[in-house]
Amino acid sequence: MIHLYTYGWNNKLNQLKQDSAHKALFHGRVTIVHRTCYEVISENGMLQCELTGNMMFGKSDFELPCVGDWVIFQLFDENKGVIVDMLPRERILYRKKSGTIADKQAIASYVDKAFIVQSLDDNFNVRRAERFMVQILEEKIKPILVLNKADLGFEKQKIEEHIKHIAHQMPVFFTSIHQPQTIHQLRESISEGETVVFVGSSGVGKSSLVNTLCENSVLLTSDISLSTGKGRHTSTRREMVLMDDSGVLIDTPGIREFGLAIDDPDSLTEMLEISDYEESCRFKDCEHINEPGCAVLEAVNSGILDHKVYESYLKLRREAWHFCTSEHEKRKRDKSFSKLIEGVKKYKTNF
CATH class of the missing domain: 3.40.50.300 (P-loop containing nucleotide triphosphate hydrolases)
Structure with missing residues (x-):
């Protein structure tokens, strides 16, 4: 028997499973994702699992299981199963x-x-x-x-x-x-x-x-x-x-391109050690580009702040801002589309 706590199972995860509609089934952790199936480590060893139709076609690619996810599955053979649910993700x-x-x-x-x-x-x-x-x-x-x-x-x-x-x-x-x-x-x-x-x-x-x-x-x-x-x-x-x-x-495979997907571009100043200078800027909403009294630009011009670090900060901030703005618009479109679908359903029900 395999002790799943060595794979990260804990009391919090156990409680999440107890709150699931499938708490009576087996659970395990995804170790490898193949094109059409998943390798899952469980208390009884390694299994080959597939998704239910509802999971496969009812979720976006991002919502499908990835390596590290904890899943609940129905066993239908000695070393095969069907994933019916996934515990809420953390630290993705x-x-x-x-x-x-x-x-x-x-x-x-x-x-x-x-x-x-x-x-x-x-x-x-x-x-x-x-x-x-x-x-x-x-x-x-x-x-x-x-x-x-x-x-x-x-x-x-x-x-x-x-x-x-x-x-x-x-x-x-x-x-x-x-x-x-x-x-x-x-x-x-x-x-x-x-x-x-x-x-x-x-x-x-x-x-x-x-x-x-x-x-x-x-x-x-x-x-x-x-x-x-x-x-x-x-x-x-x-x-x-x-x-x-x-x-x-x-x-993980080697990554050639790693596009940022963050929701708070302002957090970059602290991550890249720029926040200390930022606090001395004349304006609280300073963009650190060409504003008068910008302490960040003063630090760059005086050589205290590395110019390459500053340029990297601007590039990452633009990329992060573009992503979070696009993500916000995408959520608005998805919300509007969901309302439209609900309206169509009500219309069909009335007639």
Whole structure:
């Protein structure tokens, strides 16, 4: 029998299940999402599950189960089931869905910590780290920056200078699978029952880190490409694995584009260490672009605030504002459409 508390099950989740109309059925956690089915870990082991028609066709893509979701299922074979319900989500890591204005794509749910993995080679990009951090903090998930492949030659002082404005928001680990002490320190940051998701670009060593933390080859890895000198893309799906006597790890495919999907653009000033300057602006509604008496612009012009950080803030704020405005309009349209449908139903009932 598998003890699901090692996968994050707790009293709060148990109460949510008791409040469900399907409390008498089995429950489990989604570990892998395939195109048409789900792998679910339950007290009786791993099962292959499908969705009921109501769930499959009655929910948007974002509302369908993702890795990390807790689901309730009906068992119909020894290792097969049908998912009939999903417990309310918490701490969802998501991004703006590619090619859309305001649609979101769920990456994982019930996440406690997110490891933002970058490698200390050409992949290192502080702007990308900022982007991940902002979205992670928005969902009340704890971000941790993991700078991997520390066995490569790099200038640590220069790297620390680049990340000093975000290092206050999250712990930073320099790691290498060839330096056991660095992996031990990372392992110590994960507690039993915690869920940790790994995010980053292709080839930064996410899968290798997961394998090393688990002390077992639980995920496929690839060698460095001889033609490009960079790591090859390995993970093709989000996958959950369990560490011995510790937490749950979720590996994810490399992400080329990570669009922001946050509802409060104003939160960016605090996340990027700009809020201290903002408090001294002459106007409370200062946009920090060309207003007189703007303390943020003064800090940039005097060199106290890094100009690249300031430009990144403006870019992220524009993107966040565009998303939340589009999301607001989308909700208004959906609400109006729902009212229209209800009106049609009443009209048909009267006639």
